[in-house]
Amino acid sequence: MSFDNAYEAIAETHPEGDARWAFGTGFDDPLSGVDTTVPAGVDTADLAAYCLMLGDDALILSQRLTEWVTCAHELEDEVALANIALDLLGQARMLLSRAGSVEGLGRDEDALAYFRSEPEFRNVRLVELPGGDFGRTTAALLVLSTWRLALLNRLVGSSDPVLSAIAAKAVKEVTYHREYAARWAVRLGDGTDYSAERLRSGFADVLPLVDELFTGHAVERRLAAAGVAVDSTELREEFDGVLAQVAEQALLRLPEVNRVGSVGGLAGRDGVHTEHFGYLLAEMQSLARADPEATW
Amino acid sequence: MVTRTERDRTVAAEVAESVTDPELPMLTLADLGVLREVTVTGTGGVVVTITPTYSGCPALTEMRTDLHRRLTEAGYTDVRIRTELSPPWSSSWITERGRRELAEHGIHPPDERSNAPAARDTGGGPVPLTLEPPRREIRCPRCDSTATERTSEFSATACKALYRCLDCREPFEYFKEI
Numbered sequence: 001m002s003f004d005n006a007y008e009a010i011a012e013t014h015p016e017g018d019a020r021w022a023f024g025t026g027f028d029d030p031l032s033g034v035d036t037t038v039p040a041g042v043d044t045a046d047l048a049a050y051c052l053m054l055g056d057d058a059l060i061l062s063q064r065l066t067e068w069v070t071c072a073h074e075l076e077d078e079v080a081l082a083n084i085a086l087d088l089l090g091q092a093r094m095l096l097s098r099a100g101s102v103e104g105l106g107r108d109e110d111a112l113a114y115f116r117s118e119p120e121f122r123n124v125r126l127v128e129l130p131g132g133d134f135g136r137t138t139a140a141l142l143v144l145s146t147w148r149l150a151l152l153n154r155l156v157g158s159s160d161p162v163l164s165a166i167a168a169k170a171v172k173e174v175t176y177h178r179e180y181a182a183r184w185a186v187r188l189g190d191g192t193d194y195s196a197e198r199l200r201s202g203f204a205d206v207l208p209l210v211d212e213l214f215t216g217h218a219v220e221r222r223l224a225a226a227g228v229a230v231d232s233t234e235l236r237e238e239f240d241g242v243l244a245q246v247a248e249q250a251l252l253r254l255p256e257v258n259r260v261g262s263v264g265g266l267a268g269r270d271g272v273h274t275e276h277f278g279y280l281l282a283e284m285q286s287l288a289r290a291d292p293e294a295t296w
Numbered sequence: 297m298v299t300r301t302e303r304d305r306t307v308a309a310e311v312a313e314s315v316t317d318p319e320l321p322m323l324t325l326a327d328l329g330v331l332r333e334v335t336v337t338g339t340g341g342v343v344v345t346i347t348p349t350y351s352g353c354p355a356l357t358e359m360r361t362d363l364h365r366r367l368t369e370a371g372y373t374d375v376r377i378r379t380e381l382s383p384p385w386s387s388s389w390i391t392e393r394g395r396r397e398l399a400e401h402g403i404h405p406p407d408e409r410s411n412a413p414a415a416r417d418t419g420g421g422p423v424p425l426t427l428e429p430p431r432r433e434i435r436c437p438r439c440d441s442t443a444t445e446r447t448s449e450f451s452a453t454a455c456k457a458l459y460r461c462l463d464c465r466e467p468f469e470y471f472k473e474i
Contacts (some may be wrong), residue, residue, distance in 0.1 A: 171414075171423065
């Protein structure tokens with residue numbers, strides 16, 4: 001058997017039937033078999049944009065966490081970070097697939113992840129912050145998972161059955177993510193002077209970008225009014241309460257920081273990103289762009 | 297009287313129920329609680345409904361492929377696998393047989409009385425942050441000692457945590473509650 005393309009030889013739809021080279025090839029649509037009818041009266045452009053927002057947050061944070069694989073401080077934490085990244089990737093796949101099917105332009109999850117450029121991504125800028133510093137990763141993961149859990153928990157009540165179902169699954173997963181980050185925050189904050197300083201410095205990098213999570217984007221507000229989305233301005237109180245709980249246990253005084261504002265009223269949700277983002281995308285997209293016929 | 301369709305459904309269900317999890321081959325998909333429903337169309341068609349354990353579980357694709365292959369081998373010509381996300385899968389759906397199999401293979405089954413936050417029903421209210429390791433009744437699956445400690449809430453697959461026994465010193469996996 002010969003192939004024009006090396007990837008054909010290892011793909012799921014192998015002409016000889018079931019001969020697969022390794023576990024996990026041939027990922028198909030993660031919403032395969034799920035009823036994805038859009039509820040009546042819902043604006044499809046808004047719904048697609050909203051799914052991209054929540055999906056891109058998960059995808060980009062997943063990519064950042066994956067960078068720890070092979071270089072975390074302990075094997076257990078490397079495995080934990082990879083597990084959290086995998087959960088987020090699973091959520092991203094469902095949300096991007098949903099966005100692709102709703103927008104109706106023939107783009108699947110891979111087209112959306114690998115063939116969009118920077119201004120087309122809708123994630124908040126916070127998830128773009130560089131990895132490589134466990135204090136910063138802990139702060140970023142705590143902030144993002146605290147916010148995301150509060151959001152998903154409300155999104156279970158969405159009038160869109162697909163978003164509601166994705167949220168109900170993800171709530172359980174993100175609960176474990178938040179616990180992980182919170183326990184590490186306490187361990188670092190209530191550890192040595194050095195570990196406490198590293199955690200504080202991590203929060204000093206992350207906190208300037210926190211406000212963007214609660215701005216209540218126009219897409220969110222319109223969909224929230226239709227019962228589909230959650231207005232993120234409602235999440236602040238729960239978020240602040242959880243962060244205060246962790247800070248108290250961690251003996252951490254959250255640093256005073258200058259907030260990073262928007263750029264002419266635009267931020268991550270509108271496609272305006274940080275200087276770190278291009279490098280992240282270049283790495284994440286390199287294989288798919290070098291060989292657009294690759295399958296996995 | 298047993299109709300042909302009923303007999304067909306029973307056979308199809310038996311085939312589907314005997315397919316095992318690719319990561320935990322001691323468990324069938326029925327034991328794991330991911331197999332929701334098997335229906336037949338009466339014309340050689342069968343529709344199997346499954347649900348993922350975790351959003352990112354890579355085993356789901358394998359399960360679909362295995363179900364498709366086994367049912368095709370059993371003579372069904374039109375096999376469709378549906379995914380259902382709601383209600384979300386819960387570790388409490390693992391059957392008694394499944395729990396025994398896990399324990400016999402050195403994986404501690406989930407403790408449904410544990411206070412693991414992801415397994416708690418909050419009735420729609422905020423999910424509480426506990427900051428303490430969840431209380432679980434855990435005996436070492438090898439030496440039965442209760443002197444065990446958690447080393448990580450995450451292990452080789454998304455569904456398991458990592459523990460170790462302080463008496464026999466062996467590490468073991470714990471199927472965690474969601």
